[in-house]
Amino acid sequence: ELKVEQNPLFLSMQEGKNYTIYCNYSTTSDRLYWYRQDPGKSLESLFVLLSNGAVKQEGRLMASLDTKARLSTLHITAAVHDLSATYFCAVDDKIIFGKGTRLHILP
């Protein structure tokens, strides 16, 4: 059974700092997704990673994938308050989600 684990589950950080969210999954998968969810809102696609070594960047967010280690990371550079949200990683076509990382950025 495919399992997806994220850590940390909660993260409070200061504006301007850098941090990384980790996503481990238990079996091989063709693709890995990162989503963002704001409170009371639905999910917004951030990145799709399709191959080993893939790296995608959008603004202050950068995602990478290591299929051999079954690990993806979401790196936040110089955090700003607008990035406060819950971030989910997910794998497989049916999309098995992790529990999410609740990110709170303090002004």
Place this chain on the structure above:
Amino acid sequence: DTGVSQNPRHKITKRGQNVTFRCDPISEHNRLYWYRQTLGQGPEFLTYFQNEAQLEKSRLLSDRFSAERPKGSFSTLEIQRTEQGDSAMYLCASSLLGGKNIQYFGAGTRLSVL
């Protein structure tokens, strides 16, 4: 608006009643997914369709849950004899098979069972 549309946005019902939710996917998308999300958790896969065919149902999905996608367009999710444990946000997503298969989510239907 050409995104995924879900109705109703909120539903309050009494235990034991039946409820039905509707999802209208992005028009050219051939895959449609249903998820359930409870507070503080990630979305949990329920079922998905490719065109009108229901290809998979979660083992966790009770027999009280049924979904249809007639003609491969909109989909309905029905819950019979609702229980308090059914209270959750029900999310629908659609995607175009092939390529990145990115799923686009609707705003969800929040169900409260009293």
